[in-house]
Amino acid sequence: MSSATGSLTRPPREVAQLRLRGARGGIIPKHRSMIRLRWTPGRATRAALLALTGFAGVMAALPAVGRLWGGLFQVALPALGLGDQVGWHRIDVGSLFSIAIPHPVVAGPWPGTGHFIGVGGFAALLVVLSLLLPGRFLPMRYFLRFLAAIQTVSIGYFAFATPPFPYPLPGYMGGLLAAGMAVLALVPIALGLGFYIFDHTLWRQLLLTVLVLGHLVVLLPLQALSHTWLIHHASLLVQPPLFFVFGLLVEILVIVGFYGWAMSWEGTEIPRTQTLGAAR
């Protein structure tokens, strides 16, 4: 079983099993400082195939997603008192691919005095709230102040600027949803780089992909409608904070949430050596 080249030859499978098993049956794992995965052609191929297939699949499905969103807007806009006009914005990717992205056609009014008072008061409320929160909620305090700061900058801008705003509401919506579609298309690629390369089973890899994509397909129009309603009623004053804080950051939050959950799933090679249980 030895080799003149200086390395141990692979033992028969049963012997290999006995080597790794403790006397009472448990597997003896490698120390965590030495654990790694093998970069095999199989792993690389699977990760690449999944990513590329996923990407192609999403691209093929985007027109249908667009139509779905368009239909949703046509139902939801009247119920929200926002009229019933749905615009379509065409995006061409070279000559290969073209997609029509729906967006609500709703006016975002230039802020009036009432808007300044209302939104300004809301920003002040955020600051007051941040001061009232206990010290252990420091990150939330900072977040509220960050939100208030962006809102205040927006108030300052609109106090001195004159129409038109560079980002009218319909265009902003179209941009948000176009960006959302780009995120959808990139999800399989991102998962290819950061998830498919690990030791999860194929069905788990597919599950995560479907969950993320499915969630975002539902989230994006809900987000767009929420933004539209808020901007229509509270004016363009709230559009910058919505864009910066509650725009794509929400999609990233969702992806990170799913990713963290998925990375806690058992794999086939890297053992779990920390015991799980109720906190002591």
Place this chain on the structure above:
Amino acid sequence: MIRDILAIGLWSVVAVLVTYTLRHYLFTLNRVFGRQRQPYVDIGVGDWPRVAVYVPCHNEEKVIGGMLDALLGNDYPADRFYVVPIDDRSTDGTRQIIEDYTARFPGRIRPFIRSEGKPGKAAALSDATREAEAEVLMVFDADYLPGPNLLRQLAAPFFDPEVGAVMGRVVPHNLNRTLLTRLLDLERSGGYQVDQQARMNLRLIPQYGGTVGGVRRSALRDVGHWNEDALAEDTDMTYRLILRGWQVVYQNRSECYEEVPETWPTRIRQIQRWTRGHNQCLRNYAFPLLGIPRHLRFAQVIDGVLLLGVFAVAPVLLLGWGLATALYFMGYEIRPGLIVLFAVASYSTLGNFAAFFEVATAVRLDGSRNRVRLLPFVALGFLVNLLAVSRATLSRRSWLAPAAAGPTWEKTERYRAGNDNAANHAAGHDTAGGPAGGGQPS
């Protein structure tokens, strides 16, 4: 014109973020799939060098007893090491505790009592190590809990004559206290299990962390001893050694428990201290490094500069947000990809700017599972860290000559209540479920 200038600024920020993101992705890939370099960890027998273990103390009565017990319980040859607790004008019971141990273990405990001189860890170490007799000088913070085999593991790399300093892995012990401690546990995992080890694998520049590690005495003297004005004497030592031609080794296997901050104000003070110290090193060593010393590879130089810049990235990111906001109001089209990049950067841990995928990978390699589900909360910590680091970066102490008063004793709050179970746990703890020593066969 102004818009164009701001846009250039914004894209410069993007370039910095992309660079760090790519760097951390490469580190992650290397750690997961690369060969793990720990060439010295298997040294079981040898002519072990003489070791002096320094434990700088200022008001450490809660923890110093546990630390000394853990060190005395070490399996390093007893005639080859001694412990030097450095008491620097403590006003609590620290000195009394040290004197008690000295009386009980004469020769093995050799205290160094400071009553004058610059305050601060670097100055204390500088004084205490000046007349060191041992070949290897190890340093532990007073609240750490070294295991019984740690000294031997940390001493092993010094058989390599090129090694100037060694760093082991720091593992939080009090992570079950608050959300902050759990987030810091994730941060430590990312920083050590992936970041440091990848830099070791790739022969870049692992960082000596000033605790759970050691320095060769002849290397220390070669580079001119500890820099008493350094706010981060460990980072400062790393670069002085590297620039001179010594190697710094990271040993992922050599683990030691530590206490992480349990409250946000403590964490902010800690990270601001690191920021000022790190930025001081950036000022002192970036240009010498960029001169590409003959003995360093280009990749080492680049990594060294990026490492120096980790704490400067936070204000850069803040600047980026500011520029993006300004440009937005100037009608500049802010591409969604930029927002995505900024968003992804917001899920990084600070201290090493490890991206969230690096943290998730580290936790998985550690054999942990459910704790990685806390990943979305990393963004909460990031916001606090971002502002704390930015404030510290903009402070005078980061960039100008050291303040006339010099460094002071800055350390993390201690939470353990004296020589308690935590110390026993670390001193005698074995693999999961097993008591130290006999019992079950393999």
Place this chain on the structure above:
Amino acid sequence: MSPLLGFLLLLLLAVGWTTLPLLPALRELFSPTDVDPLTMVGRDNADISRFARHFRDYVQANLRQLPPEGGADDSFGKLPDGTQFVRIAQGHAVARAALPDGTQDRLVVLEHPTTLPGGEQFRLEVWARAALTGGEGATYRAVLGEDVLRLGAHTTVLRWVHSRGPMDVAAGSTLYGRASSEQGIRLGRDVAFERVGAPVITVGDAMPSHGPPAAGELVEAPIPEDARRLGDHLRVEGDFWLPPHSVVDGNLVVAGELRLGAGARVKGSVKAHRAIELEEGAVVEGSVVSERTIRLGPSTWVRGPVIAEDSVTIASAATVGARTQPTTVSARTLSLAQGVAVCGHLVTQEGGHTDLAR
């Protein structure tokens, strides 16, 4: 439905939907299931005979709880933890047919000096309380010998083997895991191993020298002009060759390849970023460290440790360490010629072997 109500429902749906993927995070936050500190491995991986010691403690503690055995007959039993064992009371040469049924599936306790026929596959540990001579082609999960231990040709050990007395490993054997002895280990030809530890390890018949050979006439080695002194070592950028019978006093770090000519000597430790080769009779009175390969030529002497990130090849009659100063040879792969003597540990990440040549 009023538009305001419609919006509130929409907002609720949007917030609720956004929160869904955060539920595992929130659950872990409020009902933690993974908050223990990483369990520290207190036992040291570098302790080669750890498993053997633990096994001894385990089996002795368990056997003590059983009623004392009498008589010269073999007996079966069960340890308090349920492990089946067999006590073989017959000593000397044991024929295959004489081994009790089920022996190979039980923990085996050999009470007297025993010679086994060979070809067995012991799935649990073997505890030889006296001298044991294993037969050819046997497979052991693990063996603890309290006296002399001889493993027959083409033996396979899966996890560990340890002897209180001298250990002899016959040709063609494979020692996975750890092999250790409190007195010494002799490896035959074509033996494969992973980790070996003993006061003296020899390949074939060899005797380690007690210390470095006498220096003889040595001339100071010419040092490159651009060499720098750093602390206690001399640093040379590029390759460096010590001519035969030359000497360097102190530690040496070489950024390229390092070669010590025949009879050359370094009174310190050496490190090279690339390969290191010691020609016949060269001596290093310290450690030899390479980020690539190390070749120790015939009759070389190294105090140790010898550390290579790739391979180490040790030629015949070379010695590493001394009885009074055991050391470690650590490499990814390790090749030992006949006549090599190492005092201390041999540690490989991917396996070592002894040469085929007689």
